[in-house]
Amino acid sequence: VEAFARPTExxxxxxxxxxxxxxxxxxxxxxAGDWISFTVPVGKANQMLRADFSVFTHLNSGKEAIRTLEYSLPEGLNRHVNLIAPTTFFSRPLRSGPVMSLKNAVLPEVFTVEGRHLSYVPCAGHRALYNIxxxxxxxxxxxIGVAGFDNQFANQVKSCSPIIFLKALRPDMPANTTFSLTSVDNRTNSQTLSQAGIEADL
Structure with missing residues (x-):
């Protein structure tokens, strides 16, 4: 992959x-060296890119971003550069938590394990949602690889899922079934139950 992405001399x-x-x-x-980063003042960026960077405000959130509606590179350089960002790209502000709307939502049920009353979406609902x-x-x-976003943390301790989930809903699977963590950018997976989030322990 690196050889494929590496720019020519x-x-x-x-x-x-x-x-x-x-x-x-x-x-x-x-x-591979196909992405580089540099920081310059807005005035310098305007000069280098023949741009007009301004402050744009997202109406619903009030978030501000410095962007330009167009930019250009010196003659002969544009065939060497695919893009420069952030320039003309306007992304939606990050939301504060997961949002999901299902047309045929499966309502959670309640079960008791080791004296704890827990709600869950039945296995059939999970299989339908995720095509399992x-x-x-x-x-x-x-x-199966599951990516974690938006401060959602999957707990591995015995008092949390997946142990409780398997014991209550999948007794056919080994009770010691768990998962491994692959960290990206040195991020961590908090094991504090109160930080698990509303969606991580599906």
Missing amino acids: ETSAAVAQWLSDNDVESKTLTP PTTPAVNTNNK
């Missing part, structure tokens, strides 16, 4: 020369 030299001509230092963001097969996989090496 001609491209690297052209971009480096452009930055040098403008007295701008940059740093490489990816192993009803029969075990034949290949024992199969895995």
Whole structure:
């Protein structure tokens, strides 16, 4: 993948020369060298990109962002650069928590395990929502990857799911079934129950 994404020597030299001509230092963001980062004042960015950066405000949230409606690169450089960001890209402000609307929502039920009253969405509901097969996989090496966002943390301790979930709803599976964590950008998976969130322990 790195070899595929790596820019040519001609491209690297052209971009480096452009930055040098403008007295701008940059740093490489990816192993392949296909993404670089540099920071300049707005006035300098306007000059380098022939742009008009301004402050734009998202009406519903009040969030502000500095963007431009157009920009351009010097002649000959545009064939070496796919994009510069953030420039003309306007993204929605991050929401504070997960939002989901289902046309045929499955209402949670309540069950009791080890003296605790817990609500859950029946297995049939999960299988329908996430298209999970009803029969075990034949290949024992199969895995399911679940990405975590929006400060949702999956607990591994015995008093939380998946242990309770398996004991109550999937007694056919080993009670010691758990999951492993692959961290991205050195993030952590909090094991504090109060921080689990409303959706992480589905």
